Amino acid sequence: MLNPAANQLSQLKKRLTKRTVKELAESSHVQAGLEDMISRFYDSLIQACESGTVNWVDPILDTWLSAMPRDNTTESTLIPLVSTIKRVLWRVCEFDDDEQVFNTIQIVEPIFEHSIAYINRLETGSIIDQADRNLSEFKVTMKALEKSKASFVAVAAHELKTPLTLVQGYSNMLTNELLQVENEQKYEPYLRGINNGTSRLKEILDAMLDVTLIDNDLLELSYQPVWLGQLVDGLLSELEEQLQTRELDISYEAFLDPKEFFYADPERLQQIIRNVLLNAIKYTPDGGKIVIGGRKLPGFVEITVEDNGIGIAMDKQQTIFKKFNQTGDAARHSSGKVKFKGGGPGLGLVIAKGLIEAHEGTIWCESDGYDEDTCPGSIFHIMVPYRDTPPDEMSAQIFGDSVVPN
DSSP states (O other): OOOHHHHHHHHTHHHHHHHHHHHHOSOHHHHHHHHHHHHHHHHHHHHHHHHTOGGGGHHHHHHHHHHSOOOTTSOOOSHHHHHHHHHHHHHHOOOSSHHHHHHHHHHHHHHHHHHHHHHHHHHHHHHHHHHHHHHHHHHHHHHHHHHHHHHHHHHHHHHHHHHHHHHHHHHHHHHHHHTTSTTGGGTHHHHHHHHHHHHHHHHHHHHHHHHHHHHTTOOOOOOEEEOHHHHHHHHHHHHHHHHHHHTOEEEEOOOSOTTOOEEEOHHHHHHHHHHHHHHHHHTSOTTOEEEEEEEEETTEEEEEEEEOSSOOOGGGTTGGGSTTOOSSOGGGOBOSSSSTTBOOOSOHHHHHHHHHHHTTOEEEEEESOOOTTTOOOEEEEEEEEOOSSOSSHHHHHHHOSOOOOO
């Protein structure tokens, strides 16, 4: 024997189905397709009313949800459908007294509340799953794009180096020939310009190749004994002529014993310090001061490059280690390797970060902010792992246990 609510719904099922279908669609062709679907929902609703189990309607809702096309770009939900069924039910049902209304509400309303919540939960989960799939696909696409970009940069840089080498070679040959001519001084500025330009272009291509190696985890280090004082002295000698034009006071405050060494890739370590130092030079006004120093820590050598330049904005202190980053307005940058606020491809600090991380070290910067008037300055910290023995078998075979400075 059905309870009153289930009994009334059973008696009104055909009428409820026709009225609901008419509310949902005007076309008779569409109504024919909806009628069986709505009829089965009312069957489930009657069973739910009789059994007192609100999730009796879940299977029919699952069927509808699985048949519904999922498109995250448009509104697509079953809630309006279920709301229409509920609205029609209350319009069609007739009650003899308030007690019958109250009893029916007690039985029917929890079923519809459960249905709405169930639909919300499943549809939200479906949207989240689709968003996760889209994100995964996007990541795969971006990874492929990044790999394609890296491959293009590597190929382009490699292919450009060949004609560049030819230009450098013929320029040097022409310079040697003109040295034997009496008025060779007339052409000397032109040849110097060619040589400077090709040298700068070679540095940029080498930087592009280094970034490609870093991005693709193809960088190989050659560990050798490093005497830090000798390495820094060599670097300052290399930059001496360029630094004189800027009237910068650059000093090295030694903190290791001159005879003390550790294992690292000396060429790459010098490149790291050079790139950080060139960054300090670019953003320190003429006549400024730069100090290379540091300290020995347990397991690490900390190298610092401190300047009294224009500083780095707080929101830029992480992004400066990203590719093609500029700390100021690129349109206002002058050209040149060591000119104040000189432009460039924005790869120096990226390479420094990649090279020090290949050593299993790290790099970061500190600054109170960016101000061209007060010049708050900045300080870069380079943490190099202190290895007092060869880190790999090949280095051990080459250098053994006994190493003395040159």
